[in-house]
Amino acid sequence: IYHIYLYKWRDLSTLKKIQDLLKYYLLTKFKxxxxxxxxxxxxxxxxxNKKFKTKKFKYLVDPILDVDxxxxxxxxxxxxxxxxxxxxxxxxxxxxxxxxxxxxxxLEKIPKNKLDNLVFIFAGVIKKDIIDEFNIKxxxxxxxxxxxxxxxxxxxxxxxxxxxxxDVILCPYNRVYQSSGxxxxxxxxxxxxx
Numbered sequence: 001i002y003h004i005y006l007y008k009w010r011d012l013s014t015l016k017k018i019q020d021l022l023k024y025y026l027l028t029k030f031k032x033x034x035x036x037x038x039x040x041x042x043x044x045x046x047x048x049n050k051k052f053k054t055k056k057f058k059y060l061v062d063p064i065l066d067v068d069x070x071x072x073x074x075x076x077x078x079x080x081x082x083x084x085x086x087x088x089x090x091x092x093x094x095x096x097x098x099x100x101x102x103x104x105x106x107l108e109k110i111p112k113n114k115l116d117n118l119v120f121i122f123a124g125v126i127k128k129d130i131i132d133e134f135n136i137k138x139x140x141x142x143x144x145x146x147x148x149x150x151x152x153x154x155x156x157x158x159x160x161x162x163x164x165x166x167d168v169i170l171c172p173y174n175r176v177y178q179s180s181g182x183x184x185x186x187x188x189x190x191x192x193x194x
Contacts, residue, residue: 001036027056028052035058038059040062044057045059062181064185064188067157067160072157072161072164073161074161074164075162079148081119081146086118086167087165088121088168088170089120089162089165090103090120090171091121091159091171091182091185092123092181092182093125094125094130095127096129096130097174097175098172098173098174101134104137104141105137107120107137107141107144108137112143115144118145119145119146120146121147121166122148122151123150123159124150124154163185163186163188164189166191167191167192168192168193169194172194
């Protein structure tokens with residue numbers, strides 16, 4: 001289960017709460033479900049197990065793929081990023097819920113002189129429902145700061161290299177009750193997250 005259960009719960013309507021309770025009840029009763037994993041929520045699995053008198057719900061840490069560390073590189077020279085520039089990464093599927101458009105709206109409001117020493121990397125597939133607005137906003141701000149865009153699925157070595165290269169990671173998610181591998185990767189490379 002991808003949603004961090006107890007955080008999601010408080011935002012649900014009464015109907016959705018009833019549906020959730022029914023869904024979890026059914027999961028506990030069918031023998032074909034031996035284990036049900038809750039991603040990145042070490043508390044909720046115990047809470048739900050008590051509530052439904054079961055031991056089926058289990059905690060699962062968001063896996064971070066272990067890659068060959070010798071292949072992880074600093075991408076600054078490859079991307080022609082100056083040493084004095086700070087690299088700001090926004091990684092993952094680009095969508096409204098991930099705050100992608102919020103970042104771009106904020107950059108529109110910041111004066112050019114405040115962005116001079118920053119390089120922004122947007123890395124991940126841009127969802128179709130925001131692609132037009134994304135491009136419009138990029139065109140409004142690309143004169144202010146350097147923006148690098150990878151609108152594609154990326155291999156794990158390159159993803160790790162992006163995190164290694166970055167100075168700060170942006171993830172202003174609107175839905176905070178879902179797990180994110182971005183936090184694990186940021187922690188792996190000891191990068192601050194905003």
